[in-house]
Amino acid sequence: MGRRRSEKKIAGVVTLLVLSSAFVFRRDPFVAHVLVQASLLALISLAWNILGGGCGQISFGHAAFFGTGAYVSAILTTQYHLNPWLGIAGACVSVVFLSLLVGVPSFRLKGAYFALLILAYAHVLKLVALNLEITKGDEGIFSIPSFGRYSFGGMEVNFFTSKGANLFLILLFLIAGLWTGIWMRGSQTGIAMEAVREDEVTAEAMGIDTLRYKLFALGVSAFFTALGGAFYVHYIHFLTPDSAYSGYWSLMPIVAALFGGIRTVTGPVVGAFTLVCLDEFLIKELLPRGDKLVYGLLFVVTILFFPRGILGTWVERQGHGRKKEG
Amino acid sequence: MSFSLLANSIASGLLMGANYALFAVGLSLVFGVLKIINLAHGELLLAGAYVGYFAIRGMGVPLPLALLFSGLSVGIVGYLYYFVVRRIRDDELNTLILTYGVGVILTNLFLLLFTADERIINIPWLTEGVWLGPVQVNRGNLVSGLVSLLIIGGLTFFLARTETGKMIRASSMDREAAALVGVDVERIDRFAFVLGCALAGFAGPLFGIVSHINPVGGEAVTINAFILTVLAGLGSIPGLLLAGIILGLGEAIIVVFASTMFQGIFALALFVAVLFLRPEGIFGRRE
Numbered sequence: 001m002g003r004r005r006s007e008k009k010i011a012g013v014v015t016l017l018v019l020s021s022a023f024v025f026r027r028d029p030f031v032a033h034v035l036v037q038a039s040l041l042a043l044i045s046l047a048w049n050i051l052g053g054g055c056g057q058i059s060f061g062h063a064a065f066f067g068t069g070a071y072v073s074a075i076l077t078t079q080y081h082l083n084p085w086l087g088i089a090g091a092c093v094s095v096v097f098l099s100l101l102v103g104v105p106s107f108r109l110k111g112a113y114f115a116l117l118i119l120a121y122a123h124v125l126k127l128v129a130l131n132l133e134i135t136k137g138d139e140g141i142f143s144i145p146s147f148g149r150y151s152f153g154g155m156e157v158n159f160f161t162s163k164g165a166n167l168f169l170i171l172l173f174l175i176a177g178l179w180t181g182i183w184m185r186g187s188q189t190g191i192a193m194e195a196v197r198e199d200e201v202t203a204e205a206m207g208i209d210t211l212r213y214k215l216f217a218l219g220v221s222a223f224f225t226a227l228g229g230a231f232y233v234h235y236i237h238f239l240t241p242d243s244a245y246s247g248y249w250s251l252m253p254i255v256a257a258l259f260g261g262i263r264t265v266t267g268p269v270v271g272a273f274t275l276v277c278l279d280e281f282l283i284k285e286l287l288p289r290g291d292k293l294v295y296g297l298l299f300v301v302t303i304l305f306f307p308r309g310i311l312g313t314w315v316e317r318q319g320h321g322r323k324k325e326g
Numbered sequence: 327m328s329f330s331l332l333a334n335s336i337a338s339g340l341l342m343g344a345n346y347a348l349f350a351v352g353l354s355l356v357f358g359v360l361k362i363i364n365l366a367h368g369e370l371l372l373a374g375a376y377v378g379y380f381a382i383r384g385m386g387v388p389l390p391l392a393l394l395f396s397g398l399s400v401g402i403v404g405y406l407y408y409f410v411v412r413r414i415r416d417d418e419l420n421t422l423i424l425t426y427g428v429g430v431i432l433t434n435l436f437l438l439l440f441t442a443d444e445r446i447i448n449i450p451w452l453t454e455g456v457w458l459g460p461v462q463v464n465r466g467n468l469v470s471g472l473v474s475l476l477i478i479g480g481l482t483f484f485l486a487r488t489e490t491g492k493m494i495r496a497s498s499m500d501r502e503a504a505a506l507v508g509v510d511v512e513r514i515d516r517f518a519f520v521l522g523c524a525l526a527g528f529a530g531p532l533f534g535i536v537s538h539i540n541p542v543g544g545e546a547v548t549i550n551a552f553i554l555t556v557l558a559g560l561g562s563i564p565g566l567l568l569a570g571i572i573l574g575l576g577e578a579i580i581v582v583f584a585s586t587m588f589q590g591i592f593a594l595a596l597f598v599a600v601l602f603l604r605p606e607g608i609f610g611r612r613e
Binding site for chain 1: 363365410413414417418419420422423424426427428430431433434435437438542545546548549552553556585586587590591593594597598601602605
């Protein structure tokens, strides 16, 4: 029980930290842009981890969900002239449906079939986006609308010009994801998912419908990933198959989650903010080419020497300290 | 559509199928014996392709020697790689993640060292067409298809008849029982892992002859290799040949009637179909 309470406390502190940093830097376009990137990666990483850390199903192709979410919203808003909010909703619904196409064939079997199948989907979807007319092939889709302009009383919010407005929006999504994760972990569903992660055969023997919980975790993960993808496309305003299905969206969520700690809910958020800030202010300065090599090395060192990640190791130390005191 | 076009593509599809089997054999061996999916398999194959490319193009090494050289150098990399994997192999999920990370490191090393350019190993006498009765095929495809048959055949013989081969099969069927009857399973694991990596390296230059060497192309090789491994049935080496031919023939016929997009979709559809219809593979046994 102690661990769950400390998880809530950490999530609370992180929520306050990101919100206050957004408030401080909302008028600085460069820092706000870096924070948007960090929050976006944090959201995808958190979503990845609901499935990976929470349920033990490792995805090497979350770019499939991210890119499809981005394309659906882009197509709905540019070719069917829907409102971006409806575009986002459409993206989430279709990506959750897509996730069933990955989960249903592979989750009935035990083993790493899911990990490989989603990798194959990410490849094929990029190929499809390159060849279809509706996605405009390798030229990509341009002039994708922003979330528009609103005024509340005397205050005006313009998503087209203000990085700060977009920052608060992605933070809203991130915080929604974070607390969904915290709520899931504390619930019956989260406990069942944990059982599936630890030992699928035993979980099944105890009467847990493992297929159902794996699909549920996948659906939630796909939902938040699509949310991130659709946000991205209305923030950047253009989309190509390379940017939508970029290996970045498959690799970096895993690196961030591992680095932060896959056994915690908040770990991926901490990992993503640390990595993006390190990347912007340090690694890109030192290594203009091949900065991904650093992530590969970081990835392998983390999994070999501290597989619990920074937050996971910290939470564990806290736990041990308290036990000794008591 | 002319008959000869279809006949030619069926012939090259058959040969490509044999090649696919060779590109998959390392992954299948490691998966069968150690139950580890080596997600860096494609990247190791590309490493062999780069070694072969520079040996053949830069130093004029003849092809057979280049194949052995690539196999040997990737085998040495595999030996070091094995000691990293062994540290955490009890944890199945972490091992899977680790092999993915090794693939990422290799891909980015290729990008740093060799840039993003696509390369092809161009050996003049291999690019010509040859007539096989009524059909014409590319000599490179033919040579590499024959080498593939040789390797698959040799490996099958090795596993069936030799002492070490029998120990490998015993260890892959039941590790504990094999250890009880005196098989040094640790040594067998190491041997199979290094052999699997060396086979990937050996196949590399042939991959560079029949296809493009692209620094980020490793993932696609790994996916195809895994699809064939599942289709063939866990650890079935001869089954790989049939699985490879199903994929190669299917793709070749689809390209005649439709676009390259559907070629990619075919591999995915095959994967999903196998998971639904026969997850134990064509030659596998239901557990």
